[in-house]
Amino acid sequence: MSFLQLDDIVKKYPGAERPSVADFTLGIDQGEFVSLLGPSGCGKTTTLRMIAGLVEATSGRIHLDGKELTRTPVHQRGMGLVFQNYALFPHLNVARNVAFGLEMRRTSKAEAKRRVEEALDLVRLGHLSGRRIKQLSGGQQQRVALARALVIEPAVLLLDEPLSNLDAKLRDTMREEIRSIQRKLGITTVFVTHDQDEALAVSDRIVVMSEGVIEQVGTPEQIYEHPANRFVANFIGRANLFDAQITHTAGGVAELDVAGLGQMRAVDDQGAKGPATVLVRPHRMQVSKAAADDAHGTVETVVYVGDSIEYGVRVGDNTVSVQSVAGAAERLERGTTVRLSWQTEDALVLT
Amino acid sequence: MTSKFRGWPTRVVVTLLYLFLLAPILMVLVISFDAQSTMSFPPRGFTFQWYERLAQNAEFIHGFQVSAVVGVGVALLALLIGVPVAIALTRHEFRFREVMSGFFLSPLMVPAIVLGLALLLVLAPLKITGTYGGLIVAHLAITVPYVVRTTSMSLMTMNRSCEEAARTLGASPWRTFTRVTLPLIAPGVLAGGVIAFLISFDEAVISLFVVGPQATTLPVEIFHYVESRTDPQIAALSVVLIAISVLFMVIIERAAGLKKVLR
Amino acid sequence: MSAKTRSARLTVLGLTVPGLLGLAVSFVLPLAWLLRMSFNRGDSTGYIEETFTLDSYAQFVGDSYYWDMAWETTLLGLGVTVLTIVVSYPIALFLVRTESRFKGILVALAVAPLLTSSVVRTYGWLVLLGNQGVVNQALMGAGLVDQPLALINNRIGVYIALVEIMMPYMILCLLAGFGRFNQELEHAAQSLGANRWRTFWRIVWPLSMPGVLTGALLVFVLTISSFVTPRLVGGGKVFYLATEIYDQATATLNWPFAAAIAFILLALFAVVIVIYQRALRRIEAQ
Numbered sequence: 001m002s003f004l005q006l007d008d009i010v011k012k013y014p015g016a017e018r019p020s021v022a023d024f025t026l027g028i029d030q031g032e033f034v035s036l037l038g039p040s041g042c043g044k045t046t047t048l049r050m051i052a053g054l055v056e057a058t059s060g061r062i063h064l065d066g067k068e069l070t071r072t073p074v075h076q077r078g079m080g081l082v083f084q085n086y087a088l089f090p091h092l093n094v095a096r097n098v099a100f101g102l103e104m105r106r107t108s109k110a111e112a113k114r115r116v117e118e119a120l121d122l123v124r125l126g127h128l129s130g131r132r133i134k135q136l137s138g139g140q141q142q143r144v145a146l147a148r149a150l151v152i153e154p155a156v157l158l159l160d161e162p163l164s165n166l167d168a169k170l171r172d173t174m175r176e177e178i179r180s181i182q183r184k185l186g187i188t189t190v191f192v193t194h195d196q197d198e199a200l201a202v203s204d205r206i207v208v209m210s211e212g213v214i215e216q217v218g219t220p221e222q223i224y225e226h227p228a229n230r231f232v233a234n235f236i237g238r239a240n241l242f243d244a245q246i247t248h249t250a251g252g253v254a255e256l257d258v259a260g261l262g263q264m265r266a267v268d269d270q271g272a273k274g275p276a277t278v279l280v281r282p283h284r285m286q287v288s289k290a291a292a293d294d295a296h297g298t299v300e301t302v303v304y305v306g307d308s309i310e311y312g313v314r315v316g317d318n319t320v321s322v323q324s325v326a327g328a329a330e331r332l333e334r335g336t337t338v339r340l341s342w343q344t345e346d347a348l349v350l351t
Numbered sequence: 352m353t354s355k356f357r358g359w360p361t362r363v364v365v366t367l368l369y370l371f372l373l374a375p376i377l378m379v380l381v382i383s384f385d386a387q388s389t390m391s392f393p394p395r396g397f398t399f400q401w402y403e404r405l406a407q408n409a410e411f412i413h414g415f416q417v418s419a420v421v422g423v424g425v426a427l428l429a430l431l432i433g434v435p436v437a438i439a440l441t442r443h444e445f446r447f448r449e450v451m452s453g454f455f456l457s458p459l460m461v462p463a464i465v466l467g468l469a470l471l472l473v474l475a476p477l478k479i480t481g482t483y484g485g486l487i488v489a490h491l492a493i494t495v496p497y498v499v500r501t502t503s504m505s506l507m508t509m510n511r512s513c514e515e516a517a518r519t520l521g522a523s524p525w526r527t528f529t530r531v532t533l534p535l536i537a538p539g540v541l542a543g544g545v546i547a548f549l550i551s552f553d554e555a556v557i558s559l560f561v562v563g564p565q566a567t568t569l570p571v572e573i574f575h576y577v578e579s580r581t582d583p584q585i586a587a588l589s590v591v592l593i594a595i596s597v598l599f600m601v602i603i604e605r606a607a608g609l610k611k612v613l614r
Numbered sequence: 615m616s617a618k619t620r621s622a623r624l625t626v627l628g629l630t631v632p633g634l635l636g637l638a639v640s641f642v643l644p645l646a647w648l649l650r651m652s653f654n655r656g657d658s659t660g661y662i663e664e665t666f667t668l669d670s671y672a673q674f675v676g677d678s679y680y681w682d683m684a685w686e687t688t689l690l691g692l693g694v695t696v697l698t699i700v701v702s703y704p705i706a707l708f709l710v711r712t713e714s715r716f717k718g719i720l721v722a723l724a725v726a727p728l729l730t731s732s733v734v735r736t737y738g739w740l741v742l743l744g745n746q747g748v749v750n751q752a753l754m755g756a757g758l759v760d761q762p763l764a765l766i767n768n769r770i771g772v773y774i775a776l777v778e779i780m781m782p783y784m785i786l787c788l789l790a791g792f793g794r795f796n797q798e799l800e801h802a803a804q805s806l807g808a809n810r811w812r813t814f815w816r817i818v819w820p821l822s823m824p825g826v827l828t829g830a831l832l833v834f835v836l837t838i839s840s841f842v843t844p845r846l847v848g849g850g851k852v853f854y855l856a857t858e859i860y861d862q863a864t865a866t867l868n869w870p871f872a873a874a875i876a877f878i879l880l881a882l883f884a885v886v887i888v889i890y891q892r893a894l895r896r897i898e899a900q
Contacts, residue, residue: 375738
């Protein structure tokens, strides 16, 4: 059993057609940073709130460090939760906000003062301890919320889309800061986000969710390079998905008949047969000029984005994205007829 | 472009209507300083004598005391029972919630004259008409709805996740309420209390039925005074009362914003 | 799980019981008692016979004097409502349209009279409308009349004072109803060639209908149950259901009859509210 163990968790709201979360089973190790990733309404926040105890699971069990806490009331769980809107107490100043959890634990005044100072120093806000919440910027409020959750030395740190209310630049800085604090304290962390870049950048492991169900659990590399299905492939990074027919499989490589492209090869972990989907990331595609009768399709759009050029190539009814790092000299014009190709190891058969 | 040409008739009409609307209050203001003692116009000289007489009028002073004590009592009691109801209506799911919500607003749908008579029938046999307790009970039904309403509004608009945050930080439900919820809804609660006080303080019709020689409220004293005489002492008293109302409204406005309370 | 729902139920119970008790004592019980009382037999000596009879209602229904009173009360309600709409609408429309920087103050002035007890405002009208009041002084000064007009101690005064007293309520309802009014729409109608009169009747008035209806209901209900103004301005010489309830209860001491009139007034209320809801549904259906 892992440090934080969730078994067959189900949440079904009365009157709802389908459960918000269904058969959620996951073990999280001590010190691990796990992200729950998925589009809005996929059940990730509900799962987090069930761990915190704010939402009661319809069925299933939650264990922390071997002790069951499925029915433990919120205030006895000792989880540190950072809310999307920070939920700072507007009637208390920064230090009193951070001290709140310690007051509830009846920590002695002197110790509370010391720990509040430590926590504020950790988030680099020591100099603002007397400020009112309204006088803080969004990023500063975020840090106070983090300090307030950390000061109680929670068993698990729960982060509910903590970066979504910050502007893009600040978001990256805060992301790094949260990760480095997490590493420093070695605290087990569950991070909810709908932003795949965020999840890829900070997580030890990612749990991809959709419609209340886990689609895949894995390291960022596994999720990106070996998505389990079309949903994950589409949700994480950009993807070209081709319909294909497997003609022959040998030694983990499948020969395929791909619609519009003809005979191609792709990695096949599962030894599937018959109809299949092939995933190729745009930057792994190659495109070259070809005579009209030999071409797969026509360049429809050309977007110059500095480091690379992005082509949209029309193949039959579909548009294939190609990200080319070739220099501007070899740039293809719109209307050019082209052939598409890839290295076998860059293509993956999905079931 | 056209608005300039069509502006002045509108302005004249609106000004006249405003004059009509504010006429009685302006009238009261003017004659409270009028030197003559009959109701007439225009005023013949300026005097403070009506205010001075007011200060010596034992009935009015006693009425004022009764109204103030009853008003404070009603406000406190209405808060004591209205705030928990608002919490139940906004923070809990239960089967008869809609019905209960309607029930707690229903006293406002019954004419004061009917409610006054009804209260007389119940309070008279218990011999508590004309007592502070009887008056407070009589004003309770018409003030509780306002407390429930302002408090519910504060509870609905406050940031719910502050309560959840307090819970995750280890606060029990009760401590969450006293340490987080109550401070955050304080403006709405205060507004509800002030409105309850003002309504009780101004209430005339229900009180007419349930006052007695020992405890008669100020509006009832005024009513009986106006029934028989109309000297400017009443005008002076009215000006004082208007000043008090304005003062209270300023407090509400500061605390909660008048707009939120009115609708 | 069931222990949890039980404790949740107990919490709700604990939170609402004081309120329910409070309203039971100060509201439900008195009204129930009033209903019971209306079935007793009473007379003008103050004697009450505990029984179960419809005599009091029969006394009301069988006497054309009371029919007239009920009719006058209804008429007062309708008249005051219509007049209040007429005098409040221009102010509300002006307040919605104006871009004056004094808008806030003007809105406050329009509803400020609500802060003043209606006893006080009624007193103001007594002074204004009396034989030596501003109105009569002005009329006589202008040579329009030789004798002061009788404006108080009769129905005219009651109408005038009640219209003024109801205005702030109506203005508030109209302002709330104008919420969905958009001046752009008015300009659009005018640019399409509608003249101002047609713009008003085709665009502005229909849009303001929900506010007008709510205001009308409120004013009607407050008017037919008003007591202080009819009593003081009417000088005890005009009679409506509300004044009759008071007289029967405190002067004649015929409580059963007073109770019966009270329930007849409540019935009138119920009818008006049903009509209002019908009208509202019809407007919303359009």
